[in-house]
Amino acid sequence: MPKPWRVLDSRINYSDRYLTHRMDRCETAHGVVVEPYHVIELPNWVNMVAVTDDARVLMIEEYRHGIGEVVFGLPSGTVDPGETDPLRTAQRELAEETGAEALHWVQTGRMFPNAAVNSNTCFSFLATGARITGETSFDEAEDIETVPVPLEELYRCLLARELRMTAMHLVGLHEAGLYILTSGDPKMAELREILAPLYSPS
Known part of the structure; x- marks a missing residue:
């Protein structure tokens, strides 16, 4: 079964009242490092x-x-x-x-x-x-x-x-x-x- 990635580091690149752009450094369950991984944080x-x-x-x-x-x-x-x-x-x-x-x-x-x-x-x-x-x-x-x-x-x-x-x-x-x-x-x-x-x- 797939497993969640581990977040090694995270930083906010931009944020305002509409959205937040987050950049994560992640490691998969197989040891692959994914960097940067872009996440857009939005309200529901x-x-x-x-x-x-x-x-x-x-x-x-x-x-x-x-x-x-x-x-x-x-x-x-x-x-x-x-x-x-x-x-x-x-x-x-x-x-x-x-x-x-x-x-x-x-x-x-x-x-x-x-x-x-x-x-x-x-x-x-x-x-x-x-x-x-x-x-x-x-x-x-x-x-x-x-x-x-x-x-x-x-x-x-x-x-x-x-x-x-x-x-x-x-x-x-x-x-x-x-x-x-x-x-x-x-x-x-x-x-x-x-x-x-x-x-x-x-």
């Missing part, structure tokens, strides 16, 4: 599939500078310093980005965005009974538009591999769909009726 992330009572998913469009494009995706964000419960972060981010709140929440996933070089964890949630109850509250550089999409239309595009989105958002959609279909949660009955024919076409 959350994303959510928020579904309204009329079976629409609150998606967003937002400019993402890494690729220089406006991207379609899920409401999402980072766990702020002092926040210890990813669910509370998800509820805050949904309110800030869409002005919505939701009655029922369930965590559908916990994953590592890139375990090779990133230190953080991404938590995915499904929120049902979502409705817009207030105003959005964007960060200074944010410009976000809420786009409600019918659940059936969204998952038809997902299963046809037509969605071009952030990878963690695609995973979040798949996890929410699997929860709806397989959990047996009675709150999911109406949504299950919508998705079941897409996953089991006649």
Whole structure:
């Protein structure tokens, strides 16, 4: 069975409020020294599939500078310093980005965005009974538009591999769909009726 590397030395090359770049000197279980090994320390992330009572998913469009494009995706964000419960972060981010709140929440996933070089964890949630109850509250550089999409239309595009989105958002959609279909949660009955024919076409 593979064994963890031993860290011989570690230093911070750069750090600000967004990320920390760490450089490690490591030794593998077979005695191979790896130097430098770059690690990007990032805060944990959350994303959510928020579904309204009329079976629409609150998606967003937002400019993402890494690729220089406006991207379609899920409401999402980072766990702020002092926040210890990813669910509370998800509820805050949904309110800030869409002005919505939701009655029922369930965590559908916990994953590592890139375990090779990133230190953080991404938590995915499904929120049902979502409705817009207030105003959005964007960060200074944010410009976000809420786009409600019918659940059936969204998952038809997902299963046809037509969605071009952030990878963690695609995973979040798949996890929410699997929860709806397989959990047996009675709150999911109406949504299950919508998705079941897409996953089991006649």
